[in-house]
Amino acid sequence: MNYNTLLSEKAKSIEPSGIRKFFDIVSEMKDAISLGVGEPDFVTPWHIRNNGIKALERGYTHYTSNAGLIELRREIVNYLERRLNLSYIPEDEVIVTVGGSEAIDLCVRSLINPGDEVLIPEPSFVCYKPCTLLAGGVPVPIVTTVENKFKLTAQQLKAAITPKTKLLVLPYPNNPTGGIMTRDDLEEIAKVLRGTNIMILSDEIYSELTYGREHISIANIDGMKERTIVVNGFSKSYAMTGWRLGFAVGPREIMKTMLKIHQYAIMSSPTTSQYAAIEALKNGDTDIENMRGEYNIRRRLIVDGFNQMGLNCFEPEGAFYVFPQITSTGLSSEEFSEKLLYSEKVAVVPGCAFGKSGEGFIRCSYAYSIKSINQALERIERFVNNIASEK
Amino acid sequence: MKSILSLLEKDATLTAKQIAVMLGISEAEAAASIKQYEENKTILGYKAIVDWDKCENELVSAMIELKVTPKLNEGFDKVAKEIEQYEEVSSVFLMSGGFDIWVLVEGKTLKEVALFVGEKLAPMEEVLSTATHFVLKKYKVDGIIAGENIKDPREVISL
Structure with a gap:
């Protein structure tokens, strides 16, 4: 059979993620160091794991309600109140999803009609564009720059809005740049959006990983809650990536539609994970604090390392990535990443994997041990020096 | 500077320079603190943990x-x-x-x-x-x- 003629044209048009590109090679390579993985190196704290185990022991192996265990939804609401000063109703404004990714997909599919424009600040996480395309929407990238600390500015937003604009994705704290939006930055964005019908998808999965100041949700800014779907989850804050659990909160009418799609596509999120997540929210604040402290130490180390070797590195204030500029080497992001891998066995992600505007940068995760980071920095420095001496 | 001790307790091979970068303080400050800890026996010693x-x-x-x-x-x-x-x-x-x-x-x-x-x-x-x-x-x-x-x-x- 000629499968190519059978596959959906829309699905075929989606490009595979550029992040994976080199990493199948890395797993085969001896002594390779990867700074590529976008997930915590920490194991989920034991008390959280143990609650998952306890749930299995007690035989809690059934589906939960579509929106998730009510006890978990209540804890989510408590958590949002406690940490981000947001208030929601557990019964009909919260959905427990399979990771933040599902919540993003649900949100886009619930809002987008064919031809609707979705504003996506770039460089950013790879899924917004394909989700938009699959929903028949039109992704409209807004290029953020290192000069503006990779923030979305009000002028840029204003310039990108058309009568067809339906949704703004707000991916902060940002993967891959580590950029954040302060309250003042968000106030400026809010000024542009007030009085419009534009909705916001605020992807706050890294909300617990900010350094030096607390994360502010745009739902906290006057007049924004009614138009915002906040996506968050357990993967980054509690090192629970493999449990596949996230959530979305927002206006009841939107949540109702998102829940409809969720109930047909997913039914309910994994039960064991939901029990573990209850424990995380109840007793996990110190875990977050400890991990944040550890990431912060590594962040300073890796930023200094890149700046010392002459690769200009923006100081990230969130997430666990650095996004150093490699244009001084004369190589493209892809060339740099590929050559670095083959000559020094260090894997990084080329910036262009996060949108065209990422060209000239590489993404390095610092969710690695200090030892690995130091080794990787040494090798990258040797690589950069070799290129300079070849010139 | 309790955090200096926490870092050294996890890895005693870290240099004052590395510790300074990780904590966002000056190298001299880190070195002085370590010296003081050694002198007042807050740091009792450095050794490998052998299995x-x-x-x-x-x-x-x-x-x-x-x-x-x-x-x-x-x-x-x-x-x-x-x-x-x-x-x-x-x-x-x-x-x-x-x-x-x-x-x-x-x-x-x-x-x-x-x-x-x-x-x-x-x-x-x-x-x-x-x-x-x-x-x-x-x-x-x-x-x-x-x-x-x-x-x-x-x-x-x-x-």
Whole structure:
């Protein structure tokens, strides 16, 4: 059979993620160091794991309600109140999803009609564009720059809005740049959006990983809650990536539609994970604090390392990535990443994997041990020096 | 600067320069703090944590509980100070609960350790009784899980 003629044209048009590109090679390579993985190196704290185990022991192996265990939804609401000063109703404004990714997909599919424009600040996480395309929407990238600390500015937003604009994705704290939006930055964005019908998808999965100041949700800014779907989850804050659990909160009418799609596509999120997540929210604040402290130490180390070797590195204030500029080497992001891998066995992600505007940068995760980071920095420095001496 | 101690406690091979960068302080400041910690014996020393089970000449360790009669005006200090002098003794702690002093002894053989207890500790005037427990297997030592190095379990994913 000629499968190519059978596959959906829309699905075929989606490009595979550029992040994976080199990493199948890395797993085969001896002594390779990867700074590529976008997930915590920490194991989920034991008390959280143990609650998952306890749930299995007690035989809690059934589906939960579509929106998730009510006890978990209540804890989510408590958590949002406690940490981000947001208030929601557990019964009909919260959905427990399979990771933040599902919540993003649900949100886009619930809002987008064919031809609707979705504003996506770039460089950013790879899924917004394909989700938009699959929903028949039109992704409209807004290029953020290192000069503006990779923030979305009000002028840029204003310039990108058309009568067809339906949704703004707000991916902060940002993967891959580590950029954040302060309250003042968000106030400026809010000024542009007030009085419009534009909705916001605020992807706050890294909300617990900010350094030096607390994360502010745009739902906290006057007049924004009614138009915002906040996506968050357990993967980054509690090192629970493999449990596949996230959530979305927002206006009841939107949540109702998102829940409809969720109930047909997913039914309910994994039960064991939901029990573990209850424990995380109840007793996990110190875990977050400890991990944040550890990431912060590594962040300073890796930023200094890149700046010392002459690769200009923006100081990230969130997430666990650095996004150093490699244009001084004369190589493209892809060339740099590929050559670095083959000559020094260090894997990084080329910036262009996060949108065209990422060209000239590489993404390095610092969710690695200090030892690995130091080794990787040494090798990258040797690589950069070799290129300079070849010139 | 408690964080300097936390970093060094996890990895004593870090240099003052590396610590300075990680904590966002100056190198001189980090070096001065470390020096002070060493001088006032907040940092007692630096050494490798060895899993002797992996070596050919294994080491036998035993934990010995001592019940002791405290001395007038000196409490348990006198006897503890005497015990700490022995080279075979690697740790001495004053304990609450069912016994008074806890001694970690290391030796080449079971016999060597048992003889040390019988000949040196038990006969001490203040020592009322001893209970010797030999360590059979070490699962976790000073915060580090013994055994093989675990490969990074994170797989390739589009994130």
